[in-house]
Amino acid sequence: MKYRALGRTGWKVSEISFGAWAIGGFWGHVSDEDAMNTLHKAIDSGVNFIDTADVYGDGRSERLIARLKRERKDEIVVATKAGRRLPKQTVEGYSRQNLTTWINDSLRNLETNALDLLQLHCPPTDPYYHPEIFGMLDDLVKEGKVRYYGVSVERVEEALKATEFPKVQSVQIIFNCFRQRPAELFFQQAKQKEVGILARVPLASGMLSGKLKPDSTFPDDDHRKFNRHGEMFDMGETFSGVDYKVGLEAVEEIRRLLPPGASMSQFALRWVLMFDAVSCAIPGGKRPEQVADNCRASDLAPLSAETMAAIERIYDEKIRSQVHQRW
Numbered sequence: 001m002k003y004r005a006l007g008r009t010g011w012k013v014s015e016i017s018f019g020a021w022a023i024g025g026f027w028g029h030v031s032d033e034d035a036m037n038t039l040h041k042a043i044d045s046g047v048n049f050i051d052t053a054d055v056y057g058d059g060r061s062e063r064l065i066a067r068l069k070r071e072r073k074d075e076i077v078v079a080t081k082a083g084r085r086l087p088k089q090t091v092e093g094y095s096r097q098n099l100t101t102w103i104n105d106s107l108r109n110l111e112t113n114a115l116d117l118l119q120l121h122c123p124p125t126d127p128y129y130h131p132e133i134f135g136m137l138d139d140l141v142k143e144g145k146v147r148y149y150g151v152s153v154e155r156v157e158e159a160l161k162a163t164e165f166p167k168v169q170s171v172q173i174i175f176n177c178f179r180q181r182p183a184e185l186f187f188q189q190a191k192q193k194e195v196g197i198l199a200r201v202p203l204a205s206g207m208l209s210g211k212l213k214p215d216s217t218f219p220d221d222d223h224r225k226f227n228r229h230g231e232m233f234d235m236g237e238t239f240s241g242v243d244y245k246v247g248l249e250a251v252e253e254i255r256r257l258l259p260p261g262a263s264m265s266q267f268a269l270r271w272v273l274m275f276d277a278v279s280c281a282i283p284g285g286k287r288p289e290q291v292a293d294n295c296r297a298s299d300l301a302p303l304s305a306e307t308m309a310a311i312e313r314i315y316d317e318k319i320r321s322q323v324h325q326r327w
């Protein structure tokens with residue numbers, strides 16, 4: 001496993017880290033035993049950074065991570081998120097009282113006195129035009145409840161706007177072979193301002209692992225069944241917003257580029273790591289084998305210029321029109 005700097009925090013995070021949404025909920029049933037084995041495998045594989053949120057399984061994901069920290073001596077940095085408990089996303093919802101309540105809940109779930117990294121959880125665009133919200137985050141840092149803060153965003157424009165706030169350490173954004181726009185302008189600005197980037201949904205919700213078929217089915221409580229058109233949350237979070245059939249066609253074209261010995265997941269993650277502005281990819285996982293597979297991406301040789309150009313061609317021909325100007 002290789003490690004990269006995250007913003008100006010001084011942390012060196014594993015370039016393949018772990019996304020703990022699926023072990024919380026909305027991805028079909030995952031037992032506590034599978035979740036714990038998966039988390040332990042991540043640490044055994046060199047992962048030292050975990051992304052979670054207060055709403056993943058209504059605190060379940062955070063509580064499992066607290067248990068992991070009790071069971072391991074290793075240094076583990078935990079990034080959590082707040083904001084999605086609001087019944088309706090408004091600027092007023094990001095009040096001092098709400099932020100404090102959410103953060104206190106996360107502190108309790110994570111069994112800690114200070115959150116390592118707190119991220120606003122995909123607020124709409126308007127809060128970015130209310131600097132007082134970021135001022136409240138500064139106050140929470142001063143109070144010692146939060147060490148550092150960042151944001152998780154849906155849109156590139158929100159990512160760019162977030163970098164204007166000097167204490168924002170990280171931006172989490174969807175970045176994968178099917179979502180290439182962040183690399184255009186945002187990565188340049190993030191590097192210049194030393195803002196860390198967490199590349200989320202790096203496997204396009206598992207699609208880029210190459211295992212899904214046109215007739216694959218998903219449990220009722222899996223967002224890949226119920227959110228393909230944004231029925232519950234932003235449709236970009238499910239298969240990166242790409243139509244299922246078109247996505248599978250593009251995956252078959254990507255498969256032809258696979259270097260010998262690499263799995264499709266490793267290849268997709270290595271593509272993400274080709275961008276040095278990225279601090280880490282945070283693939284999710286429900287079983288230890290998936291995490292072991294994903295972590296090996298850090299050992300793959302860099303992809304050739306020809307391979308990168310071929311992936312860009314596939315994106316331009318099949319995917320770009322569906323996503324490029326939408327997020």
Ligand SMILES: NC(=O)c1ccc[n+]([C@@H]2O[C@H](COP(=O)([O-])OP(=O)(O)OC[C@H]3O[C@@H](n4cnc5c(N)ncnc54)[C@H](OP(=O)(O)O)[C@@H]3O)[C@@H](O)[C@H]2O)c1
Nearest residue numbers: 019020021022152200201202203204205206209283284290
């Ligand atoms: N709004 C936000 O801030 C937000 C939104 C989304 C995600 N995130 C964060 O980003 C993380 C990653 O995104 P994601 O989990 O949505 O999507 P992802 O990482 O693209 O896909 C993860 C899923 O792919 C499958 N998978 C993983 N490794 C695999 C492998 N090696 N082989 C085959 N299948 C594999 C697993 O599901 P199956 O086994 O069921 O196929 C796993 O749950 C999340 O866990 C979360 O921490 C944040």
